[in-house]
Amino acid sequence: MVFTAPGDAPVLDPFACVPRVRVPILFGMSPDDEMPGAVSQVTRAVFDRIPGSKDLVDVDGGHFGLLEHPSVAFDRASEAQAAWLARTLGAAA
Numbered sequence: 635m636v637f638t639a640p641g642d643a644p645v646l647d648p649f650a651c652v653p654r655v656r657v658p659i660l661f662g663m664s665p666d667d668e669m670p671g672a673v674s675q676v677t678r679a680v681f682d683r684i685p686g687s688k689d690l691v692d693v694d695g696g697h698f699g700l701l702e703h704p705s706v707a708f709d710r711a712s713e714a715q716a717a718w719l720a721r722t723l724g725a726a727a
Contacts, residue, residue: 649679660715662711691711693714
């Protein structure tokens with residue numbers, strides 16, 4: 635099965651969109667992402683252009699590796715997310 639965007643969907647250019655990000659952001663990426671069109675260097679270049687508060691976590695295991703539980707990738711991703719949420723939203727969150 636192949637998923638495609640509707641014919642009237644706008645083309646997404648992350649380099650055009652990223653300067654408009656105005657909220658804290660956590661980027662999770664895998665340096666060995668196997669999804670078609672996923673290029674780690676592009677992901678990192680987009681991340682580098684985000685203005686303001688941002689964090690990046692590299693998680694080995696491919697695009698969906700962090701979803702496999704139990705696994706090192708899942709633990710790394712979930713611990714990074716929890717820590718980021720605590721820092722961003724405060725300890726009461």
